[in-house]
Amino acid sequence: MRPGGRAQAAIELLDEIIVAARDGGAAADTLIARYFKTRRYAGSKDRRAIRDLVYRAIRRAGDPPAHGRAALIGLAREDSELAAAFDGSPHTPAPITDDEVSTRPGVLPRWLAKRIDRSEHAALLERAPLDIRVNSRKTDRDAVAAMLPDAVPTPHVPNGLRLPEGSAVEATQPWLDGLIEIQDEGSQLIALAARARPGMTVLDLCAGAGGKTLALADAMGGEGRLIASDTNRARLSRLPPRAQRVDAGFIESRLLDPGREANVLGDLEEQCDVVLVDAPCSGTGTWRRNPEARWRLTPDRLAKLTETQSGLLDIAAQLVKPGGALVYAVCSLIEEEGAGQIAAFLARSIGFTPERDIFTPGRYLGPGKLLSPAHDGTDGFFVARLRRA
The missing domain is CATH 1.10.225 (NK-Lysin)
Incomplete structure (x- = not known):
């Protein structure tokens, strides 16, 4: 042409x-x-x-x-x-x-530019790296790195490797053997913040296609109870074959009816050691991967998202057992979806206390930590870990 x-x-x-x-x-x-x-x-x-x-x-x-x-x-x-x-x-x-x-x-829509720290603007248009997570139940990072000569360790997580952009990961033997998953290092950090362990009862409330669910399954060693729930049938249906590929068949899937979540989750009230709320959000932290997503976000959509996030936190709070943890995450750099959302939750909820020791990278922002492309080389995430008394 x-x-x-x-x-x-x-x-x-x-x-x-x-x-x-x-x-x-x-x-x-x-x-x-x-x-x-x-x-x-x-x-x-x-x-x-x-x-x-x-x-x-x-x-x-x-x-x-x-x-x-x-x-x-x-x-x-x-x-x-x-x-x-x-x-x-x-x-x-x-x-x-x-x-x-x-x-x-x-770089950003004009209505949004002042809501995101200017130091992050340029990084949101850079090309994102390709990160993978090694399935520690089946192998270790060194063994996979030997099979993928272009891979280098990620700086912040023990089971992460980074490959050149555009690498055909799904054609490699480690992928075919269920040894690795494609997952940004920031997402891996969120799963680590949950501190899931063998024998626990863990709920991934907004599991989607199950990327973080699989990381939780790896941390649990296949032992305990791991429930993945979501309102999106198509996305949730992608989890079982993914779980089978990495020998994580103990995961339970539950399809939720929006507004009637208690009908499906009622038996888990005050039963969960950990509830992960990876809430629907603006996705501003991932715009370097999907730059046209900037054109999808509007003030009205942002307002609806923050309302949804608030509701999900209230649902999750009822499912955490005394002494358990609620982990909240959004792939967003907008404060009202992150630190502001958790501050509002803590103001209306009794018995939850933010923990400071979440993970090493990132910057403290109110009751949680902010990961960002410019500061940490990950996708942008706000993460808070709340302990129930």
């Missing part, structure tokens, strides 16, 4: 991504994969070049662009070679006019 053809393809993809972000559709990676599946004529070099153009345009625009052409014109105004591709020949974009709308450069 000529440069103009690549530019036109990028505009078409950006149009789809912008609409999906506005309407809650598929993620950019999914849309890009679908696009190329129906365009077999595009070679591997063309696909890489188009994908690069798309993500350069996404990372450049903090606010949602009006359309794909505006997004790419914004990039072209800073790239003369790209601007030359707008030549109007067949299958290429029309020439750029002086008065055309283009996106302004920005």
Whole structure:
């Protein structure tokens, strides 16, 4: 493909991504994969070049662009070679006019910029590393590192390895043998903060597809009771085959009905040694992995998320046994989802006390700790560990 053809393809993809972000559709990676599946004529070099153009345009625009052409014109105004591709020949974009709308450069949406520490802004647009967690029940980090020559130990967790971005992990023998899981080091730290041990009763209240559940299962050595619950049937259904691959068949799955969680969890009241609440959130801490997610968040959505988080904390509090722990985490750098949320919970809840000794990395923020890309090299997370009297 000529440069103009690549530019036109990028505009078409950006149009789809912008609409999906506005309407809650598929993620950019999914849309890009679908696009190329129906365009077999595009070679591997063309696909890489188009994908690069798309993500350069996404990372450049903090606010949602009006359309794909505006997004790419914004990039072209800073790239003369790209601007030359707008030549109007067949299958290429029309020439750029002086008065055309283009996106302004920005890291974050303007309404949100002041809510996130400025020192974190640039790091949110960097490419994220690829971290894996070694399944300690089956092997150790040194053995896996010997099988993956490009892997290096992560700095903060004992079973973490870091690989070059884009590594085909799922084609490796350690993956096929159930020795490793793809998991950011920050997520691994959250699982470690739970301090799950063999024989405990542990609930992962918002388990999703079970990434942290599997880490908890590893820490429990397959002994005890581990319950994974979620309101999303499709995501929760992905856990059993993942658990089978790593020999964690003792995990129980429970599908929750929003607003009627007690109907499914009532038997666990004051029974759990640990309840992990990895709550639905803005995802601001993971935007370097999904930069178009910045276009999905709105003030109304943030308000609904904080309301959901508050409700989940109240549900979890009833399930923690005396002396047990409630671990709260959000992959967010916004204070009202993290430190502010826990401060409000502590103000209305009797008998819970924040623990300071969560893990070594991160910075203390109110009743918990904040992990961030700029400071710790992990995805952004707020984590609090609360002990019940």
